[in-house]
Amino acid sequence: MQHAGMRRIGVMTTGGDCAGLNAAIRAVVRRAVGHHGLEVIGIHQGTMGLLEDPPRAEPLTLAMADAGLLRAGGTILGSVNRGTPFSFPLPDGGVTDLSAKIHAGVAKLGLDAIIGIGGDGSMRIMHRLMQTGHFPFVGIPKTIDNDLGATEYAIGHHTAVEVAMEALDRLQPTAASHNRIMVLEVMGRDAGHIALAAGIAGGADVILIPxxxxxxxxxxxxxxxxxxxxxxxxxxxxxxxxxxxEGETVFAGPSAPGAMPRLGGVGARIANALEKATGAEARVTVLGHVQRGGSPGALDRIVASSMGVHAVDLAVAGRFGRIVVWAEGRVGDAPVDQAAGAARPVDPEGDMVRVARGLGICLGDR
Structure with missing residues (x-):
């Protein structure tokens, strides 16, 4: 049943990019336009697009939502992963609250609903925007780290794991050829889901997670x-x-203003320490943003498509303040505050850890 007065839906991507974002955008367009007869407006650069006057946005049509978009990596709408409109950085080093401009941008675009595809930081911002003005929001979770609360899977995770697994497949023969320890450093700012899953799938001997x-x-x-x-x-x-x-967190170097500190380099530190401890030669490979880019795998395409369709149906029904989730093999939804700031780290006593130990993989603690 369509929510009374629903005509136009906005969609945007926020936070770090990942594989599957375009698949979700495509699903939103195909469901909203093709099934519900609505207009879809793509907002560029996340909330930054709403801060501009006029807002930076464009109509999205069925013609552009073809299978090519399903396969494309990145996001056609662009994204932003630094700062918050509630404490927006100024050139003089100060900050200001621009949340009212966000609400004004929504009004100028005539949006009856906003579908935001983002991670935990994005969901916190969206949840707060709902509390400070008219912001009819439905969320779709994406994060390669897969650490967002309320959902078992987030868009981007499975492809990142596939990339890391393929790296292990390629490192194994060169490791055997040269009698080496190969250390693979993967992403995972606050959680070890990528390392654990890729390590199990790729036949790792040691997996170290935070x-x-x-x-x-x-x-x-x-x-x-x-x-x-x-x-x-x-x-x-x-x-x-x-x-x-020794308990030290390793950072890659200075971060851009307003951005979170960049992790990176712990793989090299551990490789050097392993050489000293074992007498074996060690080499390190840092995957970095290779895990974010490229075409999404099959499961990310399915999850993204399912979530995009469900998000539109939630918006049409007027069920705002919800985030789409994947649980027990199917798509569903939950209150957005269950995901906003609710981290989902690896459970040290969970099934994946039990599987790793059962395979004889060393997790460094025993």
């Missing part, structure tokens, strides 16, 4: 045990948020 404190002694012992069994190489997967054995 949720499980690790020590060098068990890791070195696990690698020595491999050599004693006749294996001349080892594969180690490290989430970027893992601390060193």
């Amino acid at each position: 949720e499980i404190p690790w020590r060098m002694a068990p890791v070195a012992a696990a690698i020595r045990a491999l050599r004693e069994r006749g294996r001349n190489f080892a594969l180690v997967v490290v989430a970027e948020a893992v601390r060193t054995a």
Whole structure:
């Protein structure tokens, strides 16, 4: 049943990019235009597009929502992953509240609903915008880290895992050829979901994640045990948020103004420490943004498409303040405040950790 007066829906992507964003945009357009007969307005650069006067946006049509868009990486709408309209940075170093301009941008575009595709930070901003003015919002979760509360899967995670798994597949033969320890550093700002899943799928010998404190002694012992069994190489997967054995968080360098500190470099630190502890030669590979880019895998396309359709149906029904979720093999929804700031780290006693231990993978704690 269509919400009374519903004519025009806005859609935007916010936060870091990932594979599957365009698939979600495509699903929103095809459901809203093709089924409900609505207009869809694509908002450029997330909330930044709403701050401009006139707002930076364009109509999205069925003609552009073809299968090519389903396969495309990144986001055709652009994104922003720094700052917040409630404390927007000024050139003089101060901050100001621009949330009223966001609401004004929504009004100028004549939007009856906004579908926002974003991660935990984006959901917090959207939830707060709903509390400060007219902001008829429905959320779609995306994050390669898969650490957003309320949903088992977020758009982008599965493709990132596939990329990391393929890297392990390629590192294994060169590791064996040169009798080396290969350390693969993957993304995961606050959670180790990518490292854990890719490590299991890619046959890693050691997986280090921030949720499980690790020590060098068990890791070195696990690698020595491999050599004693006749294996001349080892594969180690490290989430970027893992601390060193001394408890230090490693940062890649200075961040842009308003951006979160950039993690990176812990893989090299651990590789050097492993060389000293085991006497074996170690090399490190940092995947970085390779995990975000490229065409989405099949499961991300399915999840993104399902979430896009459901988000439109929620908006049409006037069920704002909801976030689309994936749970128990199907799409559903939950209050957005269950995802706004509700982290979902790896459960150290959960099934995935149990599987890793059952396979004999060392997690560094025993």
